[in-house]
Amino acid sequence: MNVDQLAADVVRGDRRALARAITLVESAREDDQQAAARLLELVLPRTGGAMRVGISGPPGVGKSTLIEALGCHLVDRGERVAVLAIDPSSPTTGGSLLGDKTRMERLQASERAFIRPSPSSGMLGGTAPRSRDALLLCEAAGFSVVLVETVGVGQSEIAIADLVDTVVLLLPPGGGDELQGHKRGLLERTDVIAVNKADGERAGDAAQTRADYQSAARLFAASVPGFAVPVLCVSALDGTGVTSLWDAVRAHRQALFDAGLLEQRRAAQAERALWHAVEQALLAQLRAHADVQAALPAAVDDVRAGRTSATAAARVLLSRLSSRG
Numbered sequence: 001m002n003v004d005q006l007a008a009d010v011v012r013g014d015r016r017a018l019a020r021a022i023t024l025v026e027s028a029r030e031d032d033q034q035a036a037a038r039l040l041e042l043v044l045p046r047t048g049g050a051m052r053v054g055i056s057g058p059p060g061v062g063k064s065t066l067i068e069a070l071g072c073h074l075v076d077r078g079e080r081v082a083v084l085a086i087d088p089s090s091p092t093t094g095g096s097l098l099g100d101k102t103r104m105e106r107l108q109a110s111e112r113a114f115i116r117p118s119p120s121s122g123m124l125g126g127t128a129p130r131s132r133d134a135l136l137l138c139e140a141a142g143f144s145v146v147l148v149e150t151v152g153v154g155q156s157e158i159a160i161a162d163l164v165d166t167v168v169l170l171l172p173p174g175g176g177d178e179l180q181g182h183k184r185g186l187l188e189r190t191d192v193i194a195v196n197k198a199d200g201e202r203a204g205d206a207a208q209t210r211a212d213y214q215s216a217a218r219l220f221a222a223s224v225p226g227f228a229v230p231v232l233c234v235s236a237l238d239g240t241g242v243t244s245l246w247d248a249v250r251a252h253r254q255a256l257f258d259a260g261l262l263e264q265r266r267a268a269q270a271e272r273a274l275w276h277a278v279e280q281a282l283l284a285q286l287r288a289h290a291d292v293q294a295a296l297p298a299a300v301d302d303v304r305a306g307r308t309s310a311t312a313a314a315r316v317l318l319s320r321l322s323s324r325g
């Protein structure tokens, strides 16, 4: 593989080269990872130029439908739009992948768009750094907006806040009155809230939910001092509110920039990505190490049977890593 050629093709904006480049950074093979590292070094000076926007929310809320509506709106305005879909909850089912393909038909057909569904192989906790690399590659390819779709369950909205400039949380009508516990934590990492499906007979419900979130939003700290988290109603299906949503995203990013926090946020994200990558590389090294492999079955048996504590067994395995082999 000619990595220099691939880098040049990506920078030229060749979408097939971009797709191949993302496949390369997602590969778990050692030689691919070496090539991927070189590729990223080559394109890094071309990165940083996109608006990085996360669309998070529960399954079925309408994220893909919204991205189709928003993406087409942006493409019509002359933007080049890349879409990355991350689905950490079901890496193997491909359910979201099918949904995304059918829901983004018009965007998919646009020459100014690039859509990448979630990686289909089951990667062991490995999505975060690779998603970041995929995002950087999209920027290098000249996309001015990168939209990242992710299911908002558990850890994933934390991951999305580590990846983008602005997190949009998409919620269904109803449920605005119960804002304790996990939902609260989720809201605190959100920059813009949109209540979707504000159409037909649910329009009234959506307006009520919006009011509930609006009063709740006053209670938590925004990512930019003085910037109140906007709460809007949208209909991804008929397009109502999509323009206002994009205005809110731009306003958030502008506020971030004006406060000098955009660079800071991105620098902190890059640092966390470093530690993520170090953890994963160490883990891969550990698993591949012959002495560790030899000791692993007994260690697992002992821990499962309660003969050894997990902490003690981990120390034994780690001590093997520093031995030769």
Ligand SMILES: Nc1nc2c(ncn2[C@@H]2O[C@H](COP(=O)(O)OP(=O)(O)O)[C@@H](O)[C@H]2O)c(=O)[nH]1
Pocket (backbone or CB within 6 Å): 057, 058, 059, 060, 061, 062, 063, 064, 065, 066, 099, 100, 103, 196, 197, 198, 199, 200, 234, 235, 236, 237, 238
């Ligand atoms: N009525 C209505 N239905 C919507 C809207 N947005 C999405 N849907 C429907 O909700 C379902 C799930 O949409 P999808 O975009 O796949 O949700 P995702 O899982 O969050 O990506 C589909 O049947 C959509 O047609 C909307 O604004 N209004």
Ligand SMILES: [Mg+2]
Pocket (backbone or CB within 6 Å): 063, 064, 065, 096, 099, 100, 149
């Ligand atoms: Mg989807």
